[in-house]
Amino acid sequence: MSESVQRKAQSATTLEPERHYLMKEAYRILLDCLHRLGKTEKMLFAKHELESVSFKKLFKLMPAYNKSFATFKRWYASEIFDRVRLCVQSQLSD
Numbered sequence: 001m002s003e004s005v006q007r008k009a010q011s012a013t014t015l016e017p018e019r020h021y022l023m024k025e026a027y028r029i030l031l032d033c034l035h036r037l038g039k040t041e042k043m044l045f046a047k048h049e050l051e052s053v054s055f056k057k058l059f060k061l062m063p064a065y066n067k068s069f070a071t072f073k074r075w076y077a078s079e080i081f082d083r084v085r086l087c088v089q090s091q092l093s094d
Contacts, residue, residue, distance in 0.1 A: 033087035041080045048076070 034042055040062075047053040047061075059065070059072050067075075 029088055029091045030084070032091070033084045036087060037080065037083065044076060045080050045084060049081075 034045065037045065044058055044062075048055070048058055055073050055076070056069070058076070059069050062072070065072055
């Protein structure tokens with residue numbers, strides 16, 4: 001095996017525990033931020049962001065939401081996605 005291949009293999013195995021730790025920490029932060037949402041908001045976030053359910057399908061899951069589809073998408077962006085994003089960013093900057 002060439003020396004450069006050996007160095008790459010060694011650096012990859014050296015970074016693996018750190019990468020695992022960072023992924024675990026990112027997951028912990030995301031869960032913490034999700035726990036701050038209400039039950040419905042958690043469900044919508046999980047379905048859209050983790051399960052790739054479309055906004056159209058989410059909108060249909062919410063018959064009690066009696067506003068327009070465009071308003072629903074804006075509400076999701078500001079009240080769910082942005083709240084989670086800002087929460088995660090604030091914990092990463094600490």
